[in-house]
Amino acid sequence: MPRRATIYDIARLAEVSPGAVSSVLNGTWAKRRISRMTADRVNRIAAEQGYAVNFQASMLRRERSHVIGMIVPKYDNRYFGAIAERFETMARARGLFPVITCTRRDPDLEFEAAREMVSYQAECLVVTGATDPDRIAALCHAAGVRAINLDLPGRLAPSVLSDNFDGALRLTRLLVRRTEADFGAPVPLWFVGGRVGDNNTTERLRGFHAALAEAGRSAEPSHIVTPGYSSAPVAAELGRAAPAAPLGIFANSTIAVEGVMRVVAGLPDPAGVRMACFDWDPFAALLPQMIAMARQDVEGMLARLFALIDGEECPAAARTEIPCILELAPRPSGRAAG
Amino acid sequence: MPRRATIYDIARLAEVSPGAVSSVLNGTWAKRRISRMTADRVNRIAAEQGYAVNFQASMLRRERSHVIGMIVPKYDNRYFGAIAERFETMARARGLFPVITCTRRDPDLEFEAAREMVSYQAECLVVTGATDPDRIAALCHAAGVRAINLDLPGRLAPSVLSDNFDGALRLTRLLVRRTEADFGAPVPLWFVGGRVGDNNTTERLRGFHAALAEAGRSAEPSHIVTPGYSSAPVAAELGRAAPAAPLGIFANSTIAVEGVMRVVAGLPDPAGVRMACFDWDPFAALLPQMIAMARQDVEGMLARLFALIDGEECPAAARTEIPCILELAPRPSGRAAG
DNA sequence: CTGAAAGCGCTTACAG
DNA sequence: CTGAAAGCGCTTACAG
Numbered sequence: 001m002p003r004r005a006t007i008y009d010i011a012r013l014a015e016v017s018p019g020a021v022s023s024v025l026n027g028t029w030a031k032r033r034i035s036r037m038t039a040d041r042v043n044r045i046a047a048e049q050g051y052a053v054n055f056q057a058s059m060l061r062r063e064r065s066h067v068i069g070m071i072v073p074k075y076d077n078r079y080f081g082a083i084a085e086r087f088e089t090m091a092r093a094r095g096l097f098p099v100i101t102c103t104r105r106d107p108d109l110e111f112e113a114a115r116e117m118v119s120y121q122a123e124c125l126v127v128t129g130a131t132d133p134d135r136i137a138a139l140c141h142a143a144g145v146r147a148i149n150l151d152l153p154g155r156l157a158p159s160v161l162s163d164n165f166d167g168a169l170r171l172t173r174l175l176v177r178r179t180e181a182d183f184g185a186p187v188p189l190w191f192v193g194g195r196v197g198d199n200n201t202t203e204r205l206r207g208f209h210a211a212l213a214e215a216g217r218s219a220e221p222s223h224i225v226t227p228g229y230s231s232a233p234v235a236a237e238l239g240r241a242a243p244a245a246p247l248g249i250f251a252n253s254t255i256a257v258e259g260v261m262r263v264v265a266g267l268p269d270p271a272g273v274r275m276a277c278f279d280w281d282p283f284a285a286l287l288p289q290m291i292a293m294a295r296q297d298v299e300g301m302l303a304r305l306f307a308l309i310d311g312e313e314c315p316a317a318a319r320t321e322i323p324c325i326l327e328l329a330p331r332p333s334g335r336a337a338g
Numbered sequence: 339m340p341r342r343a344t345i346y347d348i349a350r351l352a353e354v355s356p357g358a359v360s361s362v363l364n365g366t367w368a369k370r371r372i373s374r375m376t377a378d379r380v381n382r383i384a385a386e387q388g389y390a391v392n393f394q395a396s397m398l399r400r401e402r403s404h405v406i407g408m409i410v411p412k413y414d415n416r417y418f419g420a421i422a423e424r425f426e427t428m429a430r431a432r433g434l435f436p437v438i439t440c441t442r443r444d445p446d447l448e449f450e451a452a453r454e455m456v457s458y459q460a461e462c463l464v465v466t467g468a469t470d471p472d473r474i475a476a477l478c479h480a481a482g483v484r485a486i487n488l489d490l491p492g493r494l495a496p497s498v499l500s501d502n503f504d505g506a507l508r509l510t511r512l513l514v515r516r517t518e519a520d521f522g523a524p525v526p527l528w529f530v531g532g533r534v535g536d537n538n539t540t541e542r543l544r545g546f547h548a549a550l551a552e553a554g555r556s557a558e559p560s561h562i563v564t565p566g567y568s569s570a571p572v573a574a575e576l577g578r579a580a581p582a583a584p585l586g587i588f589a590n591s592t593i594a595v596e597g598v599m600r601v602v603a604g605l606p607d608p609a610g611v612r613m614a615c616f617d618w619d620p621f622a623a624l625l626p627q628m629i630a631m632a633r634q635d636v637e638g639m640l641a642r643l644f645a646l647i648d649g650e651e652c653p654a655a656a657r658t659e660i661p662c663i664l665e666l667a668p669r670p671s672g673r674a675a676g
Numbered sequence: 677c678t679g680a681a682a683g684c685g686c687t688t689a690c691a692g
Numbered sequence: 693c694t695g696a697a698a699g700c701g702c703t704t705a706c707a708g
Contacts, residue, residue, distance in 0.1 A: 003482070004456070004459075004481050004482060006700095006701060006702085007701070007702070008701080016678075016679090017678065017679045017680075018679090018701090018702085019678080019679065019680080019681090019702095019703075019704080020677095020678060020679075022701095022702065022703060022704085023703080023704080026702095026703080028703090028704085032677085032678080032704090033677055033678080034677070034678070035677065035678095038677085038678085050477065050480035050481060052453050052456040052457045052481060053457050053701090053702080054398070054457065054459065054700090054701050054702070055394070055454075055457040055458050055459070056393070056394045056395075056397045056398040056403070056458075056459060056700085056701080056702090057394075057398050057684090057700070057701035057702040057703090058701075058702055058703075059394045059684095059702090060392070060394040060395050060398055060683095060684050060685065060686085060700090060701080060702075060703095061683080061684050061701080061702050061703045061704085062684085062702085062703070062704095063684095063703095065394070074419070074423060075413045075418075075419040075420075075422045075423045076416060076419035076420045076422075076423050077419065078414060080413075081412070081413040081414035081415065081419045082413075082414045084413045084414075084440070085412060085413045085414050085440050085442070088439065088440050089442070097454075098439075099437065100438065101426065101436075102422070102423055102426055104423070104427070115390050116393075116435075118342070118390040119390045119391050119392065119393040120393050120394075121342075121392060121393070121394060139388065142388035143342050143388060143390060144341070144342060254621075257621070258620050258621075261624060265668060281621055282596050283592070283595070283596075283619055283621030283622045283624070283625065284621040286599060286621070286625060287621065287624060288626075330603060344685060344686085345685070345686070346685080354694075354695090355694070355695045355696075356685090356686085356695090357686095357687075357688080357694080357695065357696080357697090358693095358694060358695075360685095360686065360687060360688085361687080361688085364686095364687080366687090366688085370688090370693085370694080371693055371694080372693065372694070373693065373694095376693085376694085391685090391686080392684090392685050392686070394684085394685080394686090395684070395685035395686040395687090395700090396685075396686055396687075397686090397700095398684090398685080398686075398687095398699095398700050398701065398702085399685080399686050399687045399688085399699080399700050400686085400687070400700085401687095401700095677708105678707105678708090679706105679707090679708090680706095680707090680708105681704105681705100681706090681707105682703100682704095682705095682706105683702100683703095683704100684701105684702090684703090685700105686699100686700090687698100687699095687700090688697105688698095688699100689697100689698095690695105690696095690697090690698105691694105691695090691696085691697105692693105692694090692695085692696105
């Protein structure tokens, strides 16, 4: 493996000192009163040699690393994928070096990944959807790294969340209204997916109950099916509960929709199902059963996140809830009311 | 910002030399014949201090960085999201440090990101779906970094691809067979999405034509609609071409499906459309028009990719095409034949 | 206008 | 069984 060119190689070729090369290449040459002629020569030779600075050496020497870390449960998911993508773009726009790693909802991997971010000398770590954000915040604080929670809240660092209660409330109101309109009378409403104890599920469940209460109704406990976030257990548990159409379903995440649809496909009357989903997917929106989706406002969340990052103040108590965007599904032509 | 603990801090507290601390913490203490008692003490104190090694310093000093880079067009996409996620998992399993960055199909960003990977001292760069992979490979080679292309091929580095021709051939055969069965006679077949000149579109188009030729048919040039990979131009151009049902559509990517569905929704008879899609999405599979999807074999592709990475040999000519997995869409109960 | 020099935090051959 | 020391490639105050 041919050794990469260093500032010493460039210095030799340009017949200047390594220090001068360094300041030309990192743009501080004017401040150091190096002549433009020298700067041009050094830049030309560096380009010819395909020189690329060694980040390890450069970051070691500099006072600040400008590294900003993010851990995220998954990439393979519209919501978290959009978060990761937008995070990178916004970090780069600020001259920061984003380092993202995906922790697959594994608590140990989350913690190890956070440690790794400390090792990368991250100045700030965005902890997205972590199962135990406070454990990570403690690790960060011990190392002098700012932590900010995203998507799921913690007590030891500020949190930027979706307004899960409000989104679920509005979604459930729609579900109540549309099922009554389509079927001519109240039908059983189910809440499917997620895990009780998880903050987001708790908040959405609260919104679900509140909307039912507004309508003078209450939820049947056996219609709350929360076996987690993957689709197989959702399909299994919902299948055992044997729902009968007509009915309405609040799907707590698009992954839950995958499970729900397997059960719905087996029903004698799939057209007797109406569904609302917390989270958004363009194709799920085209399902004939879908009436609305609560799209989490990724841009709004990240705007708030970077406002916290840009401002130094980060009170641990700060907690921002960003409203979701309610997307009505197109009403398929073939679907009759009632 | 409190300074992070260093090996010097631990050394002082444990009353040993910094060198001894270093070898205890990186596991080479047995080789250096340091006593277990000393090692235990150092480990305990390091844990108490929340010590985390400084990667910049450690990687600078070591001979190898163990960093492995990947550039990827998007995270917010089932296919590329799955690639990024699996890449991280497999790299970690090998003790490597994956660094991924998302380049949003921007040629300049791709090149800048590749430069950045060289600066991170990456030993290898996986170039995924790049618009100009050879420009990046040249940069890598100049810096002594191995490059491997994924998803789109280049001439200067080995390439791991989907077997686009074969996948499109099988998908089109299905489309021919199912439209003839459902409508009782051959109907117009359209190819929608992607860009002519792009390797993958070219190969899939070749498969499309080959399957038509097998059936003794040929494609109408005006039925090839390839205005790129985003959904808005697909909807616009397909809308202008005003397709009439009954018809069959080969959608070149799930993003194309989004555009196609906007047009289909406006047709007098959406049920007169059959669609096959290159690429997979669980919800797109549930569209009533969808008959089959070609799921790219991400696991198979990455297995091959890491076989190249693990083995030192990387002949630039090497080109592997991994077969796609054909997923038949569930046949909706409400859909009548003919 | 530019160079010599110290030092970032680590690793590892070498000496004992 | 352990320490002293050199050096990875850079940056930047300091001296001239």
